[in-house]
Amino acid sequence: MTPTTDDTEYVLSARHVDFVRDGRYLLRDITLHVEHGQHWVLLGANGAGKSTLLSLLGAFAHPTHGVVHVLGHQLGRVDMRELRSHIGHVDPRHTVRAPLTVRDVVLTGLTNTPEFIPRWAPTPDQIELAETLAASLGMSARIDAHWQTLSQGERGRALIARALMVDPSLLLLDEPATGLDLAAREQLLTALDDLRVEYPAVASILVTHHLEEIPVTTTHAMLIRDGVISAQGPIVDVLNTANISDCFDHAITITRQNDRWIAQASERRSP
Numbered sequence: 001m002t003p004t005t006d007d008t009e010y011v012l013s014a015r016h017v018d019f020v021r022d023g024r025y026l027l028r029d030i031t032l033h034v035e036h037g038q039h040w041v042l043l044g045a046n047g048a049g050k051s052t053l054l055s056l057l058g059a060f061a062h063p064t065h066g067v068v069h070v071l072g073h074q075l076g077r078v079d080m081r082e083l084r085s086h087i088g089h090v091d092p093r094h095t096v097r098a099p100l101t102v103r104d105v106v107l108t109g110l111t112n113t114p115e116f117i118p119r120w121a122p123t124p125d126q127i128e129l130a131e132t133l134a135a136s137l138g139m140s141a142r143i144d145a146h147w148q149t150l151s152q153g154e155r156g157r158a159l160i161a162r163a164l165m166v167d168p169s170l171l172l173l174d175e176p177a178t179g180l181d182l183a184a185r186e187q188l189l190t191a192l193d194d195l196r197v198e199y200p201a202v203a204s205i206l207v208t209h210h211l212e213e214i215p216v217t218t219t220h221a222m223l224i225r226d227g228v229i230s231a232q233g234p235i236v237d238v239l240n241t242a243n244i245s246d247c248f249d250h251a252i253t254i255t256r257q258n259d260r261w262i263a264q265a266s267e268r269r270s271p
């Protein structure tokens with residue numbers, strides 16, 4: 001794609017962004033551009049600033065300095081709440097207290113609330129859409145199950161269906177594989193890969209600490225260290241031993257097998 005100079009044409013754009021809290025730079029001089037159909041992974045050690053960056057890109061916070069455009073709108077000049085309603089946000093910490101079924105929880109993606117809001121009821125078309133999306137995430141058999149009875153993996157897939165209810169142009173996935181066993185993780189990654197084929201215009205950013213949790217359809221990578229982007233670009237250019245070792249401040253060897261990434265400590269001490 002020919003590079004564009006108009007920031008409103010990107011799904012996400014940040015230029016020279018700092019985010020300062022209590023006099024501390026949590027993010028410094030962040031510049032990035034995400035185009036339609038691109039799938040980014042955001043990698044970094046604990047405390048590097050991944051969640052902070054995601055809070056800006058998800059229109060939850062304003063930058064201290066610099067300019068952020070989300071879905072063509074400049075933060076600070078737009079109703080953030082309205083903007084958020086066009087973003088699919090998958091947060092594994094999503095909490096449901098009411099006795100809702102999977103179908104109900106997927107439908108709450110429309111109101112962007114944890115539970116149904118008073119005096120709101122879904123239309124038959126919206127219910128059908130919720131069931132279709134749940135089916136595309138392999139959740140048809142569990143559509144009437146109560147949320148509290150779901151496994152962690154089932155919840156993860158249902159939350160992706162929920163995020164898709166608003167027909168988002170942007171999907172933000174905050175450590176979606178956290179707490180999943182091997183089979184559930186693989187099911188989730190396959191579901192994400194399938195989804196990306198089914199909805200080719202949707203862009204996504206997936207946050208993780210683990211290279212093994214990167215779906216094969218991921219196109220770009222961004223590495224963040226101490227609030228600064230240490231590398232970014234097409235994933236095959238960015239994920240290498242030197243860049244990852246630098247990002248995590250540890251000697252780590254990167255290998256790639258069947259389009260999946262594997263990380264191992266470079267030096268092993270004898271027991």
Ligand SMILES: Nc1ncnc2c1ncn2[C@@H]1O[C@H](COP(=O)(O)OP(=O)(O)OP(=O)(O)O)[C@@H](O)[C@H]1O
Pocket residue numbers: 021022026044045046047048049050051052053209
């Ligand atoms: N509101 C805040 N005020 C002050 N410091 C904050 C605030 N939010 C986060 N921090 C600090 O900013 C740094 C980056 O935090 P952030 O949660 O973005 O990191 P992260 O990369 O998502 O980490 P993890 O992988 O552990 O989730 C941390 O040192 C954190 O303590």
